Amino acid sequence: MIGCDCSVCSSTDKKDKRLRSSILVSSGQTTLVVDSGPDFRYQMLRENVKKLDAIIYTHSHKDHVAGMDDVRAYNFFSGRPMPVYSDEMTQQVLIREFPYAFKDTRYPGVPEIQLHSIALEPFMVGDIPVVPIQVWHLKMPVLGYRFGSFTYITDANRIEESEKQKIRGSEVLVLNALRKEKHISHFSLQESVALARELEIPRVWFTHISHQLGRHELVSEELPRGIELGYDRLQIVV
Numbered sequence: 001m002i003g004c005d006c007s008v009c010s011s012t013d014k015k016d017k018r019l020r021s022s023i024l025v026s027s028g029q030t031t032l033v034v035d036s037g038p039d040f041r042y043q044m045l046r047e048n049v050k051k052l053d054a055i056i057y058t059h060s061h062k063d064h065v066a067g068m069d070d071v072r073a074y075n076f077f078s079g080r081p082m083p084v085y086s087d088e089m090t091q092q093v094l095i096r097e098f099p100y101a102f103k104d105t106r107y108p109g110v111p112e113i114q115l116h117s118i119a120l121e122p123f124m125v126g127d128i129p130v131v132p133i134q135v136w137h138l139k140m141p142v143l144g145y146r147f148g149s150f151t152y153i154t155d156a157n158r159i160e161e162s163e164k165q166k167i168r169g170s171e172v173l174v175l176n177a178l179r180k181e182k183h184i185s186h187f188s189l190q191e192s193v194a195l196a197r198e199l200e201i202p203r204v205w206f207t208h209i210s211h212q213l214g215r216h217e218l219v220s221e222e223l224p225r226g227i228e229l230g231y232d233r234l235q236i237v238v
Protein backbone atom coordinates (compact mmCIF):
# COMPACT_ATOMS: atom_id res chain seq x y z
CA MET A 1 0.00 0.00 0.00
CA ILE A 2 1.25 3.49 -0.85
CA GLY A 3 3.10 5.06 2.09
CA CYS A 4 2.76 2.01 4.36
CA ASP A 5 5.68 0.80 6.52
CA CYS A 6 4.09 -2.44 7.81
CA SER A 7 6.06 -5.70 7.79
CA VAL A 8 4.51 -6.74 4.45
CA CYS A 9 4.96 -3.42 2.65
CA SER A 10 8.59 -3.16 3.82
CA SER A 11 9.39 -6.85 3.21
CA THR A 12 12.18 -7.74 0.78
CA ASP A 13 10.47 -11.04 -0.12
CA LYS A 14 9.28 -10.79 -3.74
CA LYS A 15 6.18 -12.75 -2.76
CA ASP A 16 5.13 -9.84 -0.54
CA LYS A 17 5.15 -7.45 -3.51
CA ARG A 18 1.62 -7.66 -4.79
CA LEU A 19 0.18 -5.81 -7.77
CA ARG A 20 -3.55 -5.73 -8.48
CA SER A 21 -5.25 -9.09 -9.06
CA SER A 22 -5.50 -10.43 -12.58
CA ILE A 23 -4.66 -13.66 -14.39
CA LEU A 24 -3.50 -14.58 -17.86
CA VAL A 25 -4.92 -17.81 -19.27
CA SER A 26 -3.21 -19.45 -22.22
CA SER A 27 -3.97 -22.62 -24.16
CA GLY A 28 -0.91 -22.23 -26.33
CA GLN A 29 -3.13 -21.09 -29.18
CA THR A 30 -5.33 -18.53 -27.39
CA THR A 31 -4.36 -16.01 -24.71
CA LEU A 32 -6.79 -14.03 -22.57
CA VAL A 33 -6.64 -12.07 -19.35
CA VAL A 34 -9.25 -11.94 -16.63
CA ASP A 35 -9.43 -8.26 -15.55
CA SER A 36 -7.09 -5.42 -16.46
CA GLY A 37 -6.54 -3.38 -13.32
CA PRO A 38 -4.36 -0.29 -12.91
CA ASP A 39 -1.23 -2.50 -13.14
CA PHE A 40 -2.24 -4.06 -16.49
CA ARG A 41 0.29 -2.13 -18.57
CA TYR A 42 3.19 -2.96 -16.27
CA GLN A 43 2.12 -6.61 -15.98
CA MET A 44 1.97 -7.01 -19.77
CA LEU A 45 5.36 -5.28 -20.16
CA ARG A 46 6.91 -7.40 -17.42
CA GLU A 47 5.72 -10.66 -18.96
CA ASN A 48 6.36 -9.46 -22.50
CA VAL A 49 2.86 -10.49 -23.62
CA LYS A 50 2.89 -9.91 -27.36
CA LYS A 51 -0.52 -11.27 -28.28
CA LEU A 52 -3.78 -10.96 -26.37
CA ASP A 53 -7.00 -12.36 -27.83
CA ALA A 54 -9.52 -11.09 -25.28
CA ILE A 55 -10.19 -9.53 -21.90
CA ILE A 56 -12.84 -10.99 -19.62
CA TYR A 57 -14.05 -8.91 -16.68
CA THR A 58 -15.23 -10.12 -13.31
CA HIS A 59 -16.84 -6.80 -12.31
CA SER A 60 -16.50 -3.07 -12.79
CA HIS A 61 -14.52 -1.99 -9.71
CA LYS A 62 -11.57 0.21 -10.64
CA ASP A 63 -8.93 -2.20 -9.34
CA HIS A 64 -10.18 -4.62 -12.05
CA VAL A 65 -10.90 -2.40 -15.07
CA ALA A 66 -8.71 0.73 -14.82
CA GLY A 67 -6.05 -0.56 -17.23
CA MET A 68 -8.35 -1.09 -20.22
CA ASP A 69 -7.00 2.00 -21.98
CA ASP A 70 -3.70 0.20 -22.60
CA VAL A 71 -5.14 -2.36 -25.00
CA ARG A 72 -4.23 0.15 -27.70
CA ALA A 73 -0.84 -1.58 -28.12
CA TYR A 74 -2.65 -4.82 -28.97
CA ASN A 75 -4.98 -2.96 -31.37
CA PHE A 76 -1.89 -1.66 -33.11
CA PHE A 77 -0.27 -5.08 -33.54
CA SER A 78 -3.44 -7.06 -34.37
CA GLY A 79 -5.11 -4.39 -36.47
CA ARG A 80 -8.47 -5.14 -34.85
CA PRO A 81 -10.55 -4.14 -31.83
CA MET A 82 -9.97 -6.04 -28.56
CA PRO A 83 -12.85 -8.41 -27.74
CA VAL A 84 -14.02 -7.59 -24.20
CA TYR A 85 -16.43 -9.93 -22.40
CA SER A 86 -18.44 -8.81 -19.40
CA ASP A 87 -21.91 -8.73 -17.96
CA GLU A 88 -24.30 -5.90 -18.88
CA MET A 89 -23.68 -3.99 -15.64
CA THR A 90 -19.90 -3.93 -16.14
CA GLN A 91 -20.37 -2.92 -19.78
CA GLN A 92 -22.35 0.16 -18.73
CA VAL A 93 -19.52 1.22 -16.43
CA LEU A 94 -16.87 0.68 -19.15
CA ILE A 95 -18.84 2.91 -21.53
CA ARG A 96 -19.20 5.56 -18.83
CA GLU A 97 -15.60 5.44 -17.61
CA PHE A 98 -13.93 5.24 -21.04
CA PRO A 99 -16.35 7.37 -23.12
CA TYR A 100 -13.72 8.31 -25.71
CA ALA A 101 -13.34 4.63 -26.69
CA PHE A 102 -17.02 4.30 -27.54
CA LYS A 103 -17.85 7.58 -29.33
CA ASP A 104 -19.08 7.34 -32.92
CA THR A 105 -16.28 9.62 -34.04
CA ARG A 106 -13.08 8.72 -32.25
CA TYR A 107 -9.67 10.31 -32.12
CA PRO A 108 -7.05 8.15 -33.80
CA GLY A 109 -5.10 6.11 -31.24
CA VAL A 110 -7.89 5.61 -28.70
CA PRO A 111 -8.39 2.00 -27.57
CA GLU A 112 -10.56 -0.01 -29.96
CA ILE A 113 -12.95 -2.23 -28.02
CA GLN A 114 -15.47 -4.81 -29.21
CA LEU A 115 -17.94 -5.39 -26.40
CA HIS A 116 -19.47 -8.83 -25.86
CA SER A 117 -22.24 -9.07 -23.35
CA ILE A 118 -22.29 -12.32 -21.38
CA ALA A 119 -24.63 -13.84 -18.86
CA LEU A 120 -24.23 -17.28 -17.31
CA GLU A 121 -24.12 -19.25 -20.56
CA PRO A 122 -20.77 -20.93 -21.30
CA PHE A 123 -18.87 -19.46 -24.26
CA MET A 124 -15.62 -19.93 -26.17
CA VAL A 125 -12.69 -17.58 -26.59
CA GLY A 126 -10.71 -19.15 -29.42
CA ASP A 127 -10.14 -22.73 -28.23
CA ILE A 128 -10.66 -21.90 -24.51
CA PRO A 129 -14.05 -22.89 -23.05
CA VAL A 130 -15.32 -20.39 -20.46
CA VAL A 131 -18.02 -21.10 -17.87
CA PRO A 132 -19.21 -18.00 -15.96
CA ILE A 133 -19.95 -18.51 -12.27
CA GLN A 134 -21.99 -15.93 -10.42
CA VAL A 135 -20.71 -14.97 -6.98
CA TRP A 136 -21.58 -12.15 -4.57
CA HIS A 137 -19.38 -9.17 -3.58
CA LEU A 138 -21.68 -7.96 -0.79
CA LYS A 139 -24.68 -6.92 -2.95
CA MET A 140 -22.85 -6.77 -6.25
CA PRO A 141 -22.97 -9.73 -8.63
CA VAL A 142 -19.45 -10.66 -9.79
CA LEU A 143 -18.46 -13.29 -12.33
CA GLY A 144 -15.94 -16.01 -11.57
CA TYR A 145 -14.83 -18.26 -14.42
CA ARG A 146 -14.09 -21.91 -14.96
CA PHE A 147 -11.74 -22.89 -17.80
CA GLY A 148 -11.77 -26.69 -18.02
CA SER A 149 -10.43 -27.94 -14.68
CA PHE A 150 -9.20 -24.49 -13.56
CA THR A 151 -11.51 -22.06 -11.73
CA TYR A 152 -10.80 -18.41 -10.90
CA ILE A 153 -12.89 -16.49 -8.40
CA THR A 154 -12.10 -13.09 -6.99
CA ASP A 155 -13.92 -10.38 -5.01
CA ALA A 156 -16.48 -12.74 -3.53
CA ASN A 157 -17.85 -13.03 -0.03
CA ARG A 158 -20.71 -15.41 -0.78
CA ILE A 159 -21.48 -18.13 -3.34
CA GLU A 160 -24.87 -19.70 -3.79
CA GLU A 161 -25.20 -23.47 -3.71
CA SER A 162 -26.18 -23.74 -7.39
CA GLU A 163 -23.06 -21.86 -8.45
CA LYS A 164 -20.82 -23.86 -6.09
CA GLN A 165 -21.87 -26.84 -8.13
CA LYS A 166 -20.05 -25.37 -11.15
CA ILE A 167 -16.79 -25.17 -9.18
CA ARG A 168 -16.88 -28.72 -7.82
CA GLY A 169 -14.65 -31.15 -9.68
CA SER A 170 -12.07 -28.48 -10.57
CA GLU A 171 -8.47 -29.59 -10.14
CA VAL A 172 -7.32 -26.08 -9.33
CA LEU A 173 -9.15 -23.19 -7.71
CA VAL A 174 -7.83 -19.65 -7.32
CA LEU A 175 -9.98 -17.89 -4.73
CA ASN A 176 -9.89 -14.50 -3.04
CA ALA A 177 -8.81 -14.25 0.63
CA LEU A 178 -8.31 -10.66 1.77
CA ARG A 179 -7.10 -10.82 5.37
CA LYS A 180 -7.71 -12.61 8.67
CA GLU A 181 -10.30 -10.18 9.98
CA LYS A 182 -13.79 -10.43 8.58
CA HIS A 183 -14.57 -8.03 5.72
CA ILE A 184 -17.90 -6.79 4.41
CA SER A 185 -17.40 -7.82 0.75
CA HIS A 186 -14.42 -10.23 0.60
CA PHE A 187 -13.88 -13.69 2.07
CA SER A 188 -11.50 -13.72 5.04
CA LEU A 189 -8.67 -16.26 5.20
CA GLN A 190 -10.70 -18.53 7.45
CA GLU A 191 -13.79 -18.32 5.23
CA SER A 192 -11.75 -19.13 2.13
CA VAL A 193 -10.06 -22.11 3.77
CA ALA A 194 -13.49 -23.41 4.82
CA LEU A 195 -14.88 -22.98 1.30
CA ALA A 196 -11.86 -24.64 -0.33
CA ARG A 197 -12.37 -27.64 1.95
CA GLU A 198 -16.12 -27.75 1.45
CA LEU A 199 -15.65 -27.83 -2.33
CA GLU A 200 -12.91 -30.50 -2.02
CA ILE A 201 -10.60 -28.91 -4.59
CA PRO A 202 -7.18 -30.63 -4.46
CA ARG A 203 -5.05 -27.58 -5.28
CA VAL A 204 -6.09 -24.10 -4.11
CA TRP A 205 -4.29 -20.77 -4.28
CA PHE A 206 -5.49 -17.58 -2.62
CA THR A 207 -5.46 -14.22 -4.38
CA HIS A 208 -6.58 -10.58 -3.91
CA ILE A 209 -4.55 -10.55 -0.70
CA SER A 210 -4.30 -7.36 1.37
CA HIS A 211 -1.12 -6.30 3.17
CA GLN A 212 -3.22 -6.82 6.30
CA LEU A 213 -3.05 -10.60 5.81
CA GLY A 214 0.61 -10.71 6.87
CA ARG A 215 3.89 -11.90 5.36
CA HIS A 216 3.70 -14.58 2.68
CA GLU A 217 6.19 -16.83 4.43
CA LEU A 218 4.48 -16.69 7.83
CA VAL A 219 0.89 -17.09 6.62
CA SER A 220 1.96 -19.96 4.33
CA GLU A 221 3.09 -21.97 7.37
CA GLU A 222 -0.41 -21.82 8.84
CA LEU A 223 -2.24 -23.13 5.79
CA PRO A 224 -3.49 -26.69 5.46
CA ARG A 225 -2.11 -29.05 2.81
CA GLY A 226 -3.24 -28.26 -0.71
CA ILE A 227 -3.90 -24.60 0.06
CA GLU A 228 -1.28 -21.95 -0.68
CA LEU A 229 -0.99 -18.22 -0.97
CA GLY A 230 -0.73 -17.02 -4.54
CA TYR A 231 1.91 -14.47 -5.51
CA ASP A 232 2.71 -12.30 -8.49
CA ARG A 233 4.11 -14.24 -11.47
CA LEU A 234 2.87 -17.60 -10.12
CA GLN A 235 2.33 -20.01 -13.01
CA ILE A 236 -0.04 -22.94 -12.74
CA VAL A 237 -0.16 -25.74 -15.30
CA VAL A 238 -3.36 -27.80 -15.55
Ligand SMILES: [Zn+2]
Pocket residue numbers: 059061137155
Ligand atom coordinates in the same frame (compact mmCIF):
# COMPACT_ATOMS: atom_id res chain seq x y z
ZN1 LIG B 1 -14.30 -5.37 -6.09
Ligand SMILES: [Zn+2]
Pocket residue numbers: 061063064155208
Ligand atom coordinates in the same frame (compact mmCIF):
# COMPACT_ATOMS: atom_id res chain seq x y z
ZN1 LIG C 1 -10.97 -6.14 -6.24
